[in-house]
Structure formats: structure tokens, C-alpha cells
Amino acid sequence: MADTLEFWHPQFNERLALDYFDWGRVVPGSSADRPFRLKNVSSTYTASDITVSVQEMNTGGGSVSVAKQHYLSSDERFFSATVTVSGLAPQAVSDRLILRRVTSLDADPGEHDFQLLAHAATWL
Numbered sequence: 242m243a244d245t246l247e248f249w250h251p252q253f254n255e256r257l258a259l260d261y262f263d264w265g266r267v268v269p270g271s272s273a274d275r276p277f278r279l280k281n282v283s284s285t286y287t288a289s290d291i292t293v294s295v296q297e298m299n300t301g302g303g304s305v306s307v308a309k310q311h312y313l314s315s316d317e318r319f320f321s322a323t324v325t326v327s328g329l330a331p332q333a334v335s336d337r338l339i340l341r342r343v344t345s346l347d348a349d350p351g352e353h354d355f356q357l358l359a360h361a362a363t364w365l
Contacts, residue, residue, distance in 0.1 A: 244283040246291065246329070246359040251276035251337050262340060262357060270346040276337050279359055281329035288361035291326040293338065298354035305348045307355040314339045 248257045262275055281288045297307040312320035315338055326335050340357065 244286050244288075244364050245281075246288055246361060247280045247282050248357065248359070249278040249280040249334055251278055254334075256280075262355075264342055267342065267344050269344055269348050272341065272343045274342075275340045277340065278337055279326060279329065279335040281331060281333050281361075283331050283364065285331055286364040287328055287330050288364055289328040290362035291329065291335075291359055292323050292362070293326070293357060293359045294323045295340075296356050296358050298356060305345050310342055310344055310348065311355065312341045312343065314341065 248261070249255070250257055257277060261277070264273065267273075279291065279293070293313055295308050295311045295313070308322065312322065313324035314320045315324045315326070315336065317339055320339075320341055324338055326338075329335055
């Protein structure tokens with residue numbers, strides 16, 4: 242298996258479905274949370290200094306960017322644009338992380354695609 246990080250189900254020992262972070266149509270002024278975990282699927286290397294972030298896929302305009310409507314947390318109290326996991330041993334699964342969507346009242350109701358990225362600074 243490759244030295245890769247995968248987005249993992251918050252309760253079950255399985256990869257997330259491809260549409261897990263798809264919010265569908267949302268109401269302006271609403272918010273919602275999606276918990277998840279990360280798994281280091283490497284059988285050999287430890288992933289260190291892992292940064293999770295949101296990347297906007299289409300920048301077709303809109304009043305509020307996708308990145309400004311999504312926040313991440315590792316403790317469910319403090320939310321920011323990125324979250325860091327110090328390290329994951331081979332085959333280890335992280336503690337629960339949260340993706341929070343906060344859609345402002347003036348957000349463009351059009352479709353905006355995004356993806357979550359998880360990047361390890363080193364593999365040792």
C-alpha cells in the first residue's frame with residue numbers, strides 16, 4: 242500500500258464515502274458539522290506534522306468563498322482554516338476531527354466545490 246493518508250469514518254473502521262462531505266443545497270445562515278478521522282495507510286512509515294485544509298475547486302465567483310465558509314477543529318471548541326495532527330504511526334487512525342460549514346446570509350446560493358487535503362510534512 243502507498244504512503245498515503247485517507248479520510249476515515251468517525252465511528253467505523255472504513256474509508257469515507259466519496260460524497261461524505263457533500264452538503265447538497267444549504268440554507269443561507271445555516272451551519273453543520275461533519276466529523277471524520279485520518280488513517281495512515283502506510284504499512285511502514287509514520288506520517289508527521291499532518292496539515293488538513295480546505296481547497297476550493299472552482300473559483301467562479303460568489304459573494305463568500307468556500308474557504309471562508311469552512312473551518313476545521315481537533316477539539317470541537319476552536320476552529321480555524323487548518324488543523325494539525327502531530328503524527329500517525331503506520332496503520333494508525335487519528336482522533337476525531339471536525340469540518341464545520343458556516344454559510345452566511347449573503348452567500349451565493351450557487352454550487353461551489355471543495356476538497357479536503359491532508360498533507361504530511363515528513364514520512365519517517
